[in-house]
Amino acid sequence: MEQINVIIPALNPDKKLIALIRDFIDAPELMQKIRAFIIVDDGSDSSHQSIFTQLQQLPLNNLTILHHTHNRGKGAALKTGFQYVEAHLPTVSGVATMDSDGQHTVAALASCVATFSRQPQQLVIGVRHFTNAVPFRSQFGNLLTSGLVRLLTHQNISDTQTGLRVIPIRYIPALIRFPGDRFEFEFDMLLQAKKYQIKVIEQPIPTIYLDGNSSSHFRVIRDSIAIYARFFKFAASGLISFVVDISLFYLTLFILGNHVLNSILIATIASRVLSSIVNYAINHRVVFEHAGQQTLLKYAGLFIVQMLASGFLTNALTAVLPASSGQIVPTIAKMLVDFMLFIISYQIQRDFIFKERTQHVQ
Template sequence: MSEKICGLIPVYDNHMTIAGVVKALLEQIDFIIIVDDGSHDGTENIVDSLKQKYPERIAVLHHPENRGKGAAVQSGLHHADGLGFTHAVQVDADGQHNLEDLPKFLQGVEENPRALLLGAPVFDDDIPAIRKHGRKLTQAMIALEMGSWDVPDAMCGFRAYPVAAICRLGKMDQRMSFDPEVMIRAHWAGIPLLKIPTRVRYLAPEEGGISHFRMINDNVRHTWAHMRLILQAPFRLLHKALRKPDE
């Protein structure tokens, strides 16, 4: 491969699943950056143990307190940039992503190194109804922000980031609104967005499936984030339309 690719796992209180995800990812990627976002359920010790077991293949960053998924991903991307990686494949720590689809992302990076590759989820029947309908509402708002109804899924955490290009976009939302915001800002910046179909499975609580989504607080944050983006969208889209192809 001509591109230098690492794995990136943001993790917060996923003690039941993190080790399995890391080991499965190491079967296909040589180096992984794990960002522990202030875990306090033993996850922080598990990732340190994995680092000790694979000292040449794992880097662990610890946030002293929970700052949010967006903060964890951005910490990981800047660390990857500092280590010289061109791309980072992000997977969630809860085991919901099908790593058998990882070769499609790796191939996509080689064929389209400028692009942000976004998982296009194929859901099993176990997807909670509230998540299914919430995604539809999010997609409608994103269509306004992107100026197109051909909108990739904005919430799937299985992605491949072109590291330097994303880091140049600047600081973004620190929590769950990062996922749609980085996609929208990448689109405004002229970074191609490509969809990679991938199966997603929601684990039961006894399997380690947990959600850190806070119904009131996070919905308020999402709404505010989209209001900001919608207000910026006309100016950003006009600038994108006027920009020269090589800029």
Template sequence: MVILIPAYEPDGQLPALIRSIRNVRPRASIVVVDDGSGPAFRDVFDDVRSLGCHLVSYARNRGKGFALRAGFGFIADKLPGRDVVCADSDGQHTVADILRVADRLRENRVLPWGQATMVLGSRSFAGNVPARSRLGNAATGLLFTLATGERIPDTQTGLRGYPADLLPWLRSVRGDRYEFELNLLLEAKTNGYAIDPVDIATVYLDHNSGSHFRPLADSARIYAPLLKFLASSFTAFLVDTLVFVLLTVAIDSLLLAVVGARAVSSAVNFLVNRHLVFAHGREQPAHATGIRYFALVAVLLAANFGFVWALQAMAVPALPAKLLAEIALLAISFAVQQRFLFTGGATMHATGGPRRTRTHIRA
């Protein structure tokens, strides 16, 4: 097992964390990535190197996602075949919790179904938690559930464990800053990987003053993939509803109105999802993906029609019935598209391998 710690302008919490790890696991392999902290922090990283850590560094700050990929690349090249536990440098993760995540990784390796599983250290956000952290995680969790149909207790945790087999895929996921960790969760199910939450302590030192999270810029990066999913669905919903209303006025047939509206909106939704929403949408041939997509449309259309018909039989007007049906089927539609339709290879992204920069590696 390797412990990977990305660090940008760290304080004394970083060497203190490493000393605590060394007290419990003296021979643990620890990789620290200096994310362009600059000369002012050389003493901290010299201290880290003196504690027997591998140090990966580069001159310019590139963001947490870039730092993690640089660390994954070093581990894949120099320490191959080892599981990786990622922890933050600011003292928010206790040694006991880091080892708890590592132990769960080992336990998952012997499970009978053999599915590659990432482990998330999941905080409860109880007690004295900064408001921006509590609200930010709640908002991200809600949007994640709406977009994917999956519920994860802590989508923003930095304490995560990855089996060695996932390293090639981890290096291919997009995002250079905090959005990288959310993109991992969004793409995990698509690539057939499981997510296993493990309870950990909720620790914030000095109201999280050491965090380099930028509330506006980084929140926009984090929420962008989720909002993109929802925006695509909402656009199709508006098209579908508009065409449905027009057809109910023009023709006296609920079936034709539902079918016609869905034919138009599904074509719009397919094009938007394939080209703009799903990262691997254009990796598959358009005709093959289109056949699967419109087969899904047919199934959802039948369910939609049955739902609307049942509601109208209960004296619910056509438009409210339509709204309720769309909401009920939204999560199912996205989950199927993400998992089975717009999926790509598990190791490389459509735009190629991970972006690289010149790094200096010291052990």
């Protein structure tokens, strides 16, 4: 029988964690599929250490508790658990992760394990059904991150923030090397799965929020920024290039005038050449972190197509906008056209130009 390990990161847990482990003890069929429990104390304060003492006194001989001397973040706690599995318990088919605050039940994990047993090479996540009873910050955050996952990876994942997952053992070595030590680590796990030829499979689970999710240690502003960092970097890169592009476009039109098609095309070419050099340098070094090789020629091809599209579409849009003898209308038209091209360009750069090479994991 294939088995899994269960990792539970915990920061200042209460008796709900003890109740969860007791529920496992009362589920003998599922217990046969679990080789070990690893609870990672992520720097809990002294007033909560009694919880870990009580856990050690439970009639469970396959329970290990690891301690961080200070709070390092949920991602770091998970990686500590993964490292322990890799060093001491590697002969399993997968590793399950659960939250310690009572949101995840034994029955929910059992359903995820059943799904995982049918596809043990893939990543199974327990997805919740979001209703009005769910706290607004959780609904909004999940909606936003789901949209970004769809934009960044073309994967439709309805619950990106779920901590209930069953991860194939082949993915563990890569996860240990991932950057990020807080909630962004779980988000990156989903973003990077496709790169490692791992599919994300959804398993519906009950939605449980206790006391308005007050026990969550998610820091709304700081953790959200970390989660959305990759897209923010691309947006910042695009904004810098946009400012360079529009400024040069306006300046060139001011010098040449905008009475004929050639003036718009010349202004587009002049502004786009410099702004594209800036954009390529930032995206290659910062946003996509040198992903892929021989990207310059592919980027040059995109640059030419995008430049011509920008020029002709800007000219066409200028023709249908209210007439003006200055540079304002063509500049507004270019801003609208380039925003549309920005969205298309991101998809092309991510999927074809700076595409990360597929990693083969055993």
